[in-house]
Amino acid sequence: MLNQTKPELRRLLIKQRRSLSTEDWKEKSENLCQNLKQHSLFQQSKTILSYFSFRQEPDLSLLWSNTPKTWGFPRCFEQSLTWHCWQPGDTYEMNRYGILEPHINLPKLKPGEVDLILVPSVACDAQGYRLGYGGGFYDRMLSLPEWNSIPTVGIIFDSAYLPQLPIDSWDQPLNAVCTESNFFDLRV
Template structure:
């Protein structure tokens, strides 16, 4: 996908997401910094109506920290931007919505990530398992069925540049 097409599709995802009830009713949203050609959510981050959280990879777990535009970031061992360790942490009970980066998602809500299992472990833990989760992908990555493993956790919705699909 060209850089121009990627930007246009990412912007359309952000526009649709901003209009969704899942988004407008949230106060604290966990998101991600785009890696490789994942959809870019940076246009959303200027909205100071929300408290934004971003992950830090520590060992085999994701730890969530507050971040606001203008604050510096570091690059982790995977090459992904993340807040510094001194940024305020976000506890599960504060979170209203999790925007989950995905390589692909299927019609049952299962996602394919980069294989580290970070989100599967997070969403399997009792304090996180009932949080609203939305996979963020491009239409071309929305598939009828992905292979799954017993530890995979389905997402509650999937957003693409053309639609929101709520998983029953």
């Protein structure tokens, strides 16, 4: 797959992910959530940045309820992300990309308050690089000093964990990758 460009690889993997049956998608998402909950990075974190599932990304909603953790979700603002506290029952809205976002009036989170970032990904590789949707939102954020010391976990299904991805100079590697069958801690 390394001979494919990022856009070609992105199209192929999103199509593959969207072809999952609802039952398979839910089962894989549940297993991924269980894997994540068992890792110390997750267990020790009090404030976690997450995302609302889009285009059959792994669904992390099982993590959000009945937990003492504080959750943050992104809003796209110009070329960057702002993070807002959100919990089940709070309001949200759809942005211009068709992605759910927390309501703009919900409290914002600052980098110093965050313990862990769960990064939505199209694919990840064994070096911690991710293939996103091409907007660069996460790479820009993770390149900033106030964000780049916070642990990051790429969230994907097994089929999107690849030996190597094409990378560009601005790509920011992640600290770990979680799938439905494994947790790859890449910090060691």
